[in-house]
Amino acid sequence: MVMQFSVKKRDGPARLGEIVIADKKVVTPNILFINTSRFKSPDFADLVVTNQDIKTEKPALRIIESIFSPLKGEGDNELHISRYMTYPKDLPDELHLSTMKLYKKGKVTCYVISGNKGIINDALENNSASFFIVGNTVQLSHQQSKFVDFITELREKIGYQKMIYLPCVGDPTSLALLTYISIDLFDSVSAILAARMGNLLFSTGKYHVNDLEEVPCSCPICSGFEGKPSEMNFQQILSHNYFALSDEIKQVRNAICSGNLRELVEIRVRTDPNLTALLRCLDQDHYDFVEKRTPIMRKNRLLATTKDALHRAEIKRFQERIIDRYKKPESTKILLLLPCSAKKPYSFSKSHRRFKERLDNLRNPQIIHEVIITSPLGIVPRELELTYPASAYDIPVTGFWDEDEKKMIRKLLKRYLAGNSYEKVILHLPRVVREIIEGIVKEPVDTEIDSGPTSHESLERLSDILKKSTESYAKIKPAIRKKEDMESLASYQFGKEIADELLKDCRIQGKYPYQKIMHNNTQLGMITKERGLISLTIDGAKVLAESGKYWVKIHDDFTLKGSVFAPGVTDADESIRISDEVVVLKNNKLCAVGVAQMNGNEMRESTHGEAVKNRHIA
């Protein structure tokens, strides 16, 4: 085996991995620095690519001759590609397909596939390669939507365990985005091309040395350079560019580790309309691709500081679950629409504490269902305030709502009300938000607060209206409402059927937010502020195990101790997402419950890594 690859961490479709080439370990995503007689790779390169017979200490990919070359080099015990064949990008698919007969797949580790979506199936047939190089990438990248189509399709077809190397297009502005769409390896071509044209590369774009007054950088080359940027020579510019690539790929890896690559991507794509277009194509056309790789829950704040953040998979997923899975607490009759707060979860903010005081003073607050109107999530029922992303988003608040946000809120509220009915709706919202939802709610009672929702005057008015509105309703026991709230959260997390089953004959114990689901004296699960989701006990897991969902099957002879590792998994529910609550089945019998560390598909395919972090073992 020339090379082994394993994924260590994930952040959306992006992966942090490790390649072992001839006993040397290299972290991915990474840069293959070109190492030829003309271009020496820098000392800090982890990995090099060469097309010559140059020996290096570093792990190397060696490109030997193509099938058209009269020279016939051989690659033996090294990572190499030889006798490959690609036609130029825009020739018809039939021609690309005709190369398959000539370009033998055999037992190769590396395989080059032209960036044509129509040939992927044929190219992968009987193909044992684990390292895929995309040919004609530059030409493909000019057609943004086709580019994203191709990469996502290739990734879906080759699965999670293989690597994609995208030659020539990785530069400091694009590394974050390309990594985000699941590319593992890049090269230093951009550094060379830019240097030849006199351009210094940065993560914010490229700058011609003649256009710069001072060297805007403190890399070893620039900090040691005295003089005007225009006096820098090719080699100096190139060395700077190498540092720029290296800096950025480190930043990308750090972002994957801390789970905020998406935020970095949104910053980086701003520098180039082409990159912005790629991200938008991905968000618009490949929601499923991104969604299945996006964790249900994460610790980081979701920073909605760009327009593109509105289209994040976790936001759309949240919205779809509100519409498709979520059911409001059954006995509530009055809908109270509230503004969001900067502090999350909302309940912990000053403004929401004040709302709560007013509600608590009522004789029958259980009849009221609070729903928060907000961007970019749309609508957040109070019981879901602890779940990601409602628990952890941040958006600049200016009082101005743009048309996309307005449209999104109107649409969601309309759909929500179609599936959840109330006898009365009370609006306690700033005027601008009231205007947005005008006409969607029939005959709402409006607190008409123009002095701000938390002013004494408006809170008094809220109390007044709430009191009048709730008077006529029979009192609902707080214990019943508590259970219904948990049921609503469970319906969001697992779907209505499982929620009903889980909460059957149960009561809720404990002080919000730490609440336990109790069946007689047995605890089935609990919600924690940290996770914002229901964590199950083995007893609670039985319900999940019988539901036919969220299951992970492991080998019969596997003795479960700590976590479930991917090689032990025989099959898994493909709807499982990272951070989902899952049940581990052996011989179709429940043996553990825990939290998914990969999605269902990846568990099924992978031969490395932790699949489920077990909480309880039966």
Added chain:
Amino acid sequence: MSVLSEFCRNLKKDFTPKIKDPTRPVRCWSEKDVLAGKIVDAFVIIFRTRGCSWALNSGCTMCGYFNDSMWERISDENLLKQFETAMKRYSGEKFVKIFTSGSFLDDTEIKPRVRNEILDKLVETADKVSVESRPEYITDDKLLDIKNISQSKTFEIGTGLETANDFVREHAINKGFTFDDYKNAADVLKKNDCELKTYVLVKPPFLTEKESIEDAVGTIEKIKTITDVVSLNPTNVQRNTLVDYLWKRKQYRPAWLWSVVEILKRSKKTAGNVRIKCDIAGGGGIRGAHNCRECDSKFLEAISSFSLHQDVKIFDDLDCNCYDKWLDQIDIENIGFGSLVNMYG
């Protein structure tokens, strides 16, 4: 028919020739060439025929000479009229070169009767007649007829081998014959005391700049004992060809003149005895072999001079700022797997 052939055929599907006058040749002119070691004037005639049989079938990926053909039968009388027209401009040059945008020895293009009449007339004054043909038409029968007419005069046939690599010829050029076919034709020519000029292509589609240099140098090395003359032909982008299709989509770059010089220098070293000439069609233009604009005419002059004098020293003084860009292209193009087909324009 291979997919590549099919594609080349389809590119010509809707083609109709622009010029439809069967009585006039495509062009004729006088130029410098070498005859018996001396630089002389040579007279060139390009006949307009029905077209190359191979092109009519599918055609080569880079060849657009069919654009000059009629694509319909031309009567013997009209072909002879073309000859008459050309001969009005003929001023007794000792060297006459005949092109047909196809094969002069292909009976479907030029009937034996016409062929013989043309040759009859030419050998009255010329010492050397040069024509072109694909190998499949080079047969003992035809050469016997020709030798009967040309007698002691030199008769040369140019044939487009393009490359000695059968794989490249089949899958990048779609030439439709093999290296063995070429070698057999060469044997037949030798036996009949005819000379062979071999066209070697620089930069077929799908090859990198470097692969193309190696391919051409390797080809010349392989044919140096077979051919009398090598004519090195850098691809120029001719309309309605696969190369044109790619070029329009920025997926083909004609050869650098640096590469041409490199091939000439290296080949002259290893194949010193064979004459290597190089006419660069469209040289210096965007569709032809070119460097950076600045230095193109300097390079073209040097290459022309080399063709006549065979002296590589003429290349010693060539220099330009674009040298580094060309070296980059040579050094890393294949690392791009198609992405770096044109790194710097």
